[in-house]
Amino acid sequence: MxxxxxxxxxxxxxxxxxxxxxxxxxxxxxxxxxxxxxxxxxxxxxxxxxxxxxxxxxxxxxxxxxxxxxxxxxxxxxxxxxxxxxxxxxxxxxxxxxxxxxxxxxxxxxxxxxxxxxxxxxxxxxxxxxxxxxxxxxxxxxxxxxxxxxxxxxxxxxxxxxxxxxxxxxxxxxxxxxxxxxxxxxxxxxxxxxxxxxxxxxxxxxxxTLSGMLSLFAQVGDLKLGQRAHTDQMFLGLPALLAGGTWEIPAKAPKDAPEAFARGVAGADSSFLVPADVTALLDVLEARSTAASPDGGVPAAAEAAVGPAGPAVLAVGAAPVTVALLERGRRVLPGTRWLAVYGATEILPAAVTGADEKIAAAADGDLVGRPLDGIGARIDTTVVDLDETPVARESAHEVGELVLTGPSLMAGYLSDLDAGRPPATEHRTGDLAYEDAAGRIVLVGRNRDMIIRGTVNIYPGLFEPRLRDLPGVADAVLVGVPVPDGDERVVLVVTAAGGAWAAGDPRVRTGTDLTRTVADQVTRVLDHGALPDLVVEASHLPVAGRSRKPDRRALVSLVSPLAGTVRA
Missing domain, CATH: 3.40.50.980 (Rossmann fold)
Structure with a gap:
């Protein structure tokens, strides 16, 4: 190689x-x-x-x-x-x-x-x-x-x-x-x-494995000699160079300077964005359209003056890509081919699907597409506890954990390799999935708790023990509340030591003495990438399953109105 x-x-x-x-x-x-x-x-x-x-x-x-x-x-x-x-x-x-x-x-x-x-x-x-x-x-x-x-x-x-x-x-x-x-x-x-x-x-x-990753990304973008790839992500920039194209690097990240990015990406052959950056880009383009025509339409003369509004191909990934985001993207940039990319840092990319296919799919879950050439995928049904995993129990398909292999599979985790353990042979994604009759992968939930905000994976179980040690806190749970573009808002739910509230159906509220105290202290115990967007106090935590673990799905429903978001 x-x-x-x-x-x-x-x-x-x-x-x-x-x-x-x-x-x-x-x-x-x-x-x-x-x-x-x-x-x-x-x-x-x-x-x-x-x-x-x-x-x-x-x-x-x-x-x-x-x-x-x-x-x-x-x-x-x-x-x-x-x-x-x-x-x-x-x-x-x-x-x-x-x-x-x-x-x-x-x-x-x-x-x-x-x-x-x-x-x-x-x-x-x-x-x-x-x-x-x-x-x-x-x-x-x-x-x-x-x-x-x-x-x-x-x-x-x-x-x-x-x-x-x-x-x-x-x-x-x-x-x-x-x-x-x-x-x-x-x-x-x-x-x-x-x-x-x-x-x-x-x-x-x-x-x-890095070369394998770049080869797989070349499949995603269908990159060719002389093309322009406008992105701040090396996973598209390096494959563009290997194909003999030009990697155009924006002055700032798209979310920090969306106006500048909108100008730079116009007419490019390809780009790669995370969902939050797509939202920032579409906000700018919609505002431009509104300014050009007060009724929201863009007259032909104004459109000609503005020029091409988007790239030929726009790949979106590094976080869940929702149908709502793709529908909006297709509406604002109808001339752009939209792709949703699925993968993980451990093996990236693994699958891709076009916006039209994803939107049209009558799937009971999140369609992520067919595995790319060279990627092996299997569904491990032995790990699913139906009592603990309602989404799997309710599915009409054989659901299990998605396990991936391929040329971009990591060598392993740093601590394992430095300890002399053998290289990784597969990646257990933690995603619950099934394979439909057309060989496409459909996600239906998680086998372990994880929140994705921007490009950061947050594992609540790593941080919650430290949060429970904060003064005045009896219990603490981190949950992700989905927003329409596929990102998640991180909410920390705490209960007060001593149980001051009455039992019954859980009640949640913000602005309490406990939430203010906790908000002032979280920077001492959390990585800044895991800091909550909102701290909420609950009367008590809802539980589910034989193990009586906190019911995170119920908590998301409870705190969504306070977080000012809607469920995806």
């Missing part, structure tokens, strides 16, 4: 003058700030990789990576892989304790960070970051070798190497290669997905 960087170098040799990376910026986010041809990309990746090697990087080194998508960051990421290192993504906004636990688990030898992040975490901007509730770890004190992008700022540690100067350190040194087998089995990507300070959980992909 060819190393993905070698594939890019092959593309560079065949189409050297084609633009590989185009980065937008400026106040409106519409100006092209930088373009890099394939020839330039190949040269900079090779020089940076050689520079890393000259600075002491060895195969297997892990690099803590905190650089936003832009050419310099993409080139460094590819150079790390080319030099035999592994990119470790860790959220710098985690609680200090969880961040420290993840660093201890990953044991990085390097940190690649923007100069601004150094300044905000250990320099003069630290107070500003804290005033905004961002408790950043002190990056400058990490006992690793430091790389930084951008101009030097106070807080960048002494001895840190500027990424732009790596090429000057190479002086003809070639990056370490190793045998083909060694290179395929090297760690390439480490992504922390969940976990607590005592058990941080990270997914590990090797060069082989």
């Amino acid at each position: 060819t190393h993905l960087v070698d594939e890019l170098l092959d593309v560079a040799r065949s189409a050297p003058e084609v633009v590989a990376l185009r980065w937008f910026g400026g106040r409106a986010g519409a100006r092209v700030r930088e373009e890099v041809t394939f020839a330039g990309l190949a040269e900079r990746v090779e020089r940076a990789a050689a520079g890393l090697w000259a600075c002491g990087m060895t195969p297997g080194d892990r690099v803590l990576f905190s650089i936003r998508p832009r050419p310099e960051g993409v080139i460094l990421c590819l150079a790390v892989l080319h030099a035999g290192g592994a990119v470790v993504f860790v959220d710098p906004g985690s609680t200090p304790e969880l961040f420290a636990a993840r660093i201890t688990a990953a044991r990085p030898r390097w940190a690649a960070t923007e100069a601004l992040l150094y300044a905000a975490s250990s320099g003069p901007l630290r107070a500003v970051a804290r005033s905004r509730g961002l408790l950043l770890p002190d990056y400058g004190r990490l006992p690793v070798r430091h790389l930084y992008t951008g101009s030097w700022l106070p807080g960048v540690p002494r001895g840190a190497r500027r990424v732009a100067s790596l090429g000057r350190a190479a002086q003809g040194v070639a990056a370490g290669r190793g045998t083909s087998q060694e290179r395929e089995d090297r760690e390439a990507l480490v992504v922390f997905t969940s976990g607590t300070t005592s058990d941080p959980k990270a997914v590990v992909h090797t060069t082989r």
Whole structure:
């Protein structure tokens, strides 16, 4: 199997003058700030990789990576892989304790960070970051070798190497290669997905499984030579490069600058968004249509002035994609082909379905489509306890846990691999599903509790024990309340120690002394990615099943009106 960087170098040799990376910026986010041809990309990746090697990087080194998508960051990421290192993504906004636990688990030898992040975490901007509730770890004190992008700022540690100067350190040194087998089995990507300070959980992909992932995404987008992929997601950007296309990188994430993203994505061949970003994009486009025509329609002249409103293909994934979101997308951008992508960090992507098929399907559940070529799927019915799982009991189909295999299957979890355990052979998704007569996968629920907000998977069971230890709390349950675009709003339901409310049907309310106290304390015990959008006090918790566990479905119904959402 060819190393993905070698594939890019092959593309560079065949189409050297084609633009590989185009980065937008400026106040409106519409100006092209930088373009890099394939020839330039190949040269900079090779020089940076050689520079890393000259600075002491060895195969297997892990690099803590905190650089936003832009050419310099993409080139460094590819150079790390080319030099035999592994990119470790860790959220710098985690609680200090969880961040420290993840660093201890990953044991990085390097940190690649923007100069601004150094300044905000250990320099003069630290107070500003804290005033905004961002408790950043002190990056400058990490006992690793430091790389930084951008101009030097106070807080960048002494001895840190500027990424732009790596090429000057190479002086003809070639990056370490190793045998083909060694290179395929090297760690390439480490992504922390969940976990607590005592058990941080990270997914590990090797060069082989990362290449498998990118090949599968090429199936999703049907990418071709010369096409434009406008996205901030590397899972579409890198396959576009491998196909000889141009990866257009927006100035900011779509949710942070939807107007700029709407302008940039217009007329592109493809894009990839998470559901929350789709909502932001559609809000902008609908507002534009309303401004063009007060009655909500867009006259032909106005439409011609606006230009193409969307990409040819828009893939949506990384969170549940609802029919309501696709119906809205199809209505606002009728000329765009909408795709819903299903998968997990452990194996991505796994299945895809078009909007028309998903909307038209008369399925008792959430149609996610047929497995992509190379993906194996089976339904394990032995794990389903019908008494504990009403959704399975009520289904007319044979429901079980969806289990997946394929070329993009992770090597395993970091703690398992570092302990010498064998690589993963399959991924148990935790999704309850069945296969219909056409071989399509239909989801009907979860076999274990998980909330998905944005691109973050939140496992309530990891955090609830710590929440129950807060003063005045008898019990605590985290639930996800669905919103129409497929995202979930996180609600923390607590009961008061001493049981001050009367028994009977559960009652819930906000604005109590207990909810205010808990809301002030959750930042001490939760990763910021799991912080609740709302804290609610309940008289008592509804229970279900033989085990008398909290009935999370009933709680969602109870708190939905308070959360200001509707059930999907």
